[in-house]
Amino acid sequence: MAQVGLAILVMAALVATSGSSSRSEPPARGPHSAPSVPSPQVEKTAAARRIEALFAGIPQRGGVLGRADAPVTMHFFADLECLEARQFVLGALPLVVRRWVRGGQLRIVYYGFAAETVWPEIFQDQQTAALAAGAQGKLWQYLDFFYHHQGPEYTRYAIAHFLEAIAEDVRGLDLRKWREAWRRDKGLAEKVQTDVRLGRRYGLRPLRPFTPAFFVGPTGGPVRPLLHFSLTESAAFDEAIEDALGGRA
Numbered sequence: 415m416a417q418v419g420l421a422i423l424v425m426a427a428l429v430a431t432s433g434s435s436s437r438s439e440p441p442a443r444g445p446h447s448a449p450s451v452p453s454p455q456v457e458k459t460a461a462a463r464r465i466e467a468l469f470a471g472i473p474q475r476g477g478v479l480g481r482a483d484a485p486v487t488m489h490f491f492a493d494l495e496c497l498e499a500r501q502f503v504l505g506a507l508p509l510v511v512r513r514w515v516r517g518g519q520l521r522i523v524y525y526g527f528a529a530e531t532v533w534p535e536i537f538q539d540q541q542t543a544a545l546a547a548g549a550q551g552k553l554w555q556y557l558d559f560f561y562h563h564q565g566p567e568y569t570r571y572a573i574a575h576f577l578e579a580i581a582e583d584v585r586g587l588d589l590r591k592w593r594e595a596w597r598r599d600k601g602l603a604e605k606v607q608t609d610v611r612l613g614r615r616y617g618l619r620p621l622r623p624f625t626p627a628f629f630v631g632p633t634g635g636p637v638r639p640l641l642h643f644s645l646t647e648s649a650a651f652d653e654a655i656e657d658a659l660g661g662r663a
Contacts, residue, residue, distance in 0.1 A: 490626060493528055497530070497564070506645055506647055527624070542603055549592075563580065577596075
């Protein structure tokens with residue numbers, strides 16, 4: 415009986431030791447274990463690095479991205495709340511920027527046009543906020559961050575606190591100057607309406623899914639609409655730019 419009791423005590427000790435070990439050491443990850451999910455801060459940092467790398471060293475003047483003497487211009491009409499515009503900015507745009515804008519052959523001009531933003535005052539406010547970043551040569555970074563954090567369509571998420579948070583993400587943006595321009599620069603507010611009027615002359619219609627829209631041509635010359643394109647691949651853009659270059663690509 416003593417031997418039996420001793421055996422029971424030994425087994426209990428082994429179980430207790432095993433339990434303590436399993437709590438103090440995480441289980442080994444097998445080849446099929448689920449990957450760890452990055453924290454929101456890690457994702458935000460990664461997005462900031464990607465955006466800064468994409469636009470670093472490229473001239474910006476207001477809504478214009480690229481060299482002033484680029485031989486080809488692409489007009490880009492978009493609503494900041496448009497899901498398709500988001501797909502383009504996060505998908506095909508980096509390919510176009512790296513191949514054509516950074517090489518000095520293309521400049522892209524951004525114009526705001528209401529498509530998914532159904533509240534005129536919100537459209538006006540968010541477009542003015544983007545243009546205010548453009549006054550410091552940071553419009554394209556602001557656009558990219560906005561699309562990165564874009565909320566659900568047809569909801570009132572893109573209001574003051576959201577626009578402020580986007581501005582805070584843009585590295586090197588003077589927030590005091592940005593707020594001053596956003597709230598008080600009447601020229602920027604008028605530019606929003608000028609962009610809309612230009613879009614209408616190009617055949618776009620408000621509050622309908624006509625963004626993103628693209629028009630490509632020689633700088634200073636006539637532009638043609640890009641009717642068929644992918645939001646995630648650059649082939650159609652490459653072809654239109656090469657055509658506008660007239661064999662100089």
